Every structure is written in structure tokens, then in C-alpha cells.
Amino acid sequence: MSSEPREPSADALDDSYGPDDGVLVADGLTKRFGGLTAVDDLSFAVQEQEILGFIGPNGAGKSTTFNCITGRYPPTEGTVYYRGEDVTGAAAYEMVDRGLARTFQEFRPFRDRTVLANLETALVPDELFSTSGLRGETRAQAIDLCERVGLGDDLYRTPDELPHAGMLRLEIGRAMATSPDLMLVDEPFAGLAESEIGQLSELLEQLRDEGTTLVVVDHNMRGLLSLIDRAIVINFGAKIAEGPPEEIRQNTAVQEAYLGADDGS
Numbered sequence: 001m002s003s004e005p006r007e008p009s010a011d012a013l014d015d016s017y018g019p020d021d022g023v024l025v026a027d028g029l030t031k032r033f034g035g036l037t038a039v040d041d042l043s044f045a046v047q048e049q050e051i052l053g054f055i056g057p058n059g060a061g062k063s064t065t066f067n068c069i070t071g072r073y074p075p076t077e078g079t080v081y082y083r084g085e086d087v088t089g090a091a092a093y094e095m096v097d098r099g100l101a102r103t104f105q106e107f108r109p110f111r112d113r114t115v116l117a118n119l120e121t122a123l124v125p126d127e128l129f130s131t132s133g134l135r136g137e138t139r140a141q142a143i144d145l146c147e148r149v150g151l152g153d154d155l156y157r158t159p160d161e162l163p164h165a166g167m168l169r170l171e172i173g174r175a176m177a178t179s180p181d182l183m184l185v186d187e188p189f190a191g192l193a194e195s196e197i198g199q200l201s202e203l204l205e206q207l208r209d210e211g212t213t214l215v216v217v218d219h220n221m222r223g224l225l226s227l228i229d230r231a232i233v234i235n236f237g238a239k240i241a242e243g244p245p246e247e248i249r250q251n252t253a254v255q256e257a258y259l260g261a262d263d264g265s
């Protein structure tokens, strides 16, 4: 009934966005896999240098949204803008060239290479590495990158020798190797203890302070809400809430969809 009270932000949830509403904009983004609508008419805008939380229960469509933005899959419908330009369906390498990087939830480092070699490979593709004489320069950059992500003492370890938190840092380092100005970070806290979440949050905050815009997905509500400036919450591929962390914590729709099932607050 139209006389029923609505959440104060309910109108805003239906907004559509234009190319200049943020550094990254999704407007009416939809992705169907056969009969399943994984992302359902989703619209949002990411502002320069913010840390935006992208929240939702298992299977809500978070990774699929990242996949549609970063060129892994073309969206079924809708538009993606990056820095004012329509980049809908652009290839993954093109998005990287434009300054957008992402981490993968199911990442696979080169297990037979050291941490340092993994990041060297991320900086320069193998074929270029062996022919261009860039070895020394690349090595210096890779060492710098290792230090920035907190792996400065682990240069010559293989990924399997790292603690789990180190693996997640390595994946963030891999994404940083392309010098992105926006990073989509998929579940950086998965499987971490609370103290490790704090340390990784510090790294993400440092990246933001250096000028990187971040969109961060995670299941750990407490860890995520203390890191982010603002959150978008989705369920069944559609936006159910948007706002600052304190509003999200108290939002009934969010509690029903998510907090009840995973009491991280």
C-alpha cells in the first residue's frame, strides 16, 4: 500500500546514474545465467578515493558484479561507466589499462615461484621479462611492492610457505602491480583472525590515502563496517540498502537478509 512507511533511503535505491556521477558507475546492470538472474538491475556510483563496502549474503551477486565490470563477462543489460566513458563489455586488459584492477576470491599464485617472482610476473609479462632487459628495474619495483603490502620479509618464500594472511596480501600486491587508481577487492578478510583483519585494513586504508579508490567485498561485517566510508548492500542481485556504516548496521532489510545469518556486528 502506498500509505505504508518506507525506509528513508528507499527512493534513492531506485535511482539511475549517469556517466559523471562517480569514478565508476553501474546503471541498470543485469547479468543472467540461463534462468538465473545473478545481478538484477543494479545501479550504483563509486566516488573518488572512497572505500565503498559491497555487501551481501552468499550468492548475492557480488563477484558477478565485479566480473561484469572488469570484463570477465559482458553484462546482459545495463551500462558501466569508468571516468565518464561507457566501458560496458570492455575486455579485461582494457579495464586494467584504464586503471581498474581487481583481486580474485579464488586466486592462484604461481606456486613454484617466490613471492618476489610472483610480483615481478605481475609487473611484466614473462615474454617481455626475458627479452627486454628490464630485469633489474622490475626487481626493484617488485621489492618495493612486496614491502608496501607487508611481505618485505618474505621475498624468497613460495606462496605455500606464507600464512593465509600473506597469501591475501600477495593477491593484493598482484592487483597493485598494474598501478590501478581503482581496485575491486573480493573478500580480503576471508579466513583471517581479528588482529589480521585489522592489519589488512590498515594496508587498504594506506592505499586509499595514497589515492586509490577501493570497493571491498567481505562477509566479515564487523571488519568491513569499521573500514568503509559507505556501503551498498545487495541481495539476490538487487540493491536493498545504501548508506554509511552506522545506518547499514541498523537497517532492518539488511539485518533480515544478512546480519541475522552472520552475526558479525
Ligand SMILES: Nc1ncnc2c1ncn2[C@@H]1O[C@H](COP(=O)(O)OP(=O)(O)OP(=O)(O)O)[C@@H](O)[C@H]1O
Pocket (backbone or CB within 6 Å): 033, 036, 038, 056, 057, 058, 059, 060, 061, 062, 063, 064, 065, 105
Ligand atoms: N559463471 C556462472 N555460471 C552460472 N551461474 C553463476 C556463475 N557465476 C555465478 N553464478 C551464480 O550467480 C549467483 C551469484 O554468484 P556470485 O558468485 O556473484 O555471488 P557472491 O555474492 O560473490 O557470493 P559469495 O559471497 O559466496 O562469494 C549464484 O547463484 C551463483 O551460483
Ligand SMILES: [Mg+2]
Pocket (backbone or CB within 6 Å): 062, 063, 064, 105, 186
Ligand atoms: Mg563472491
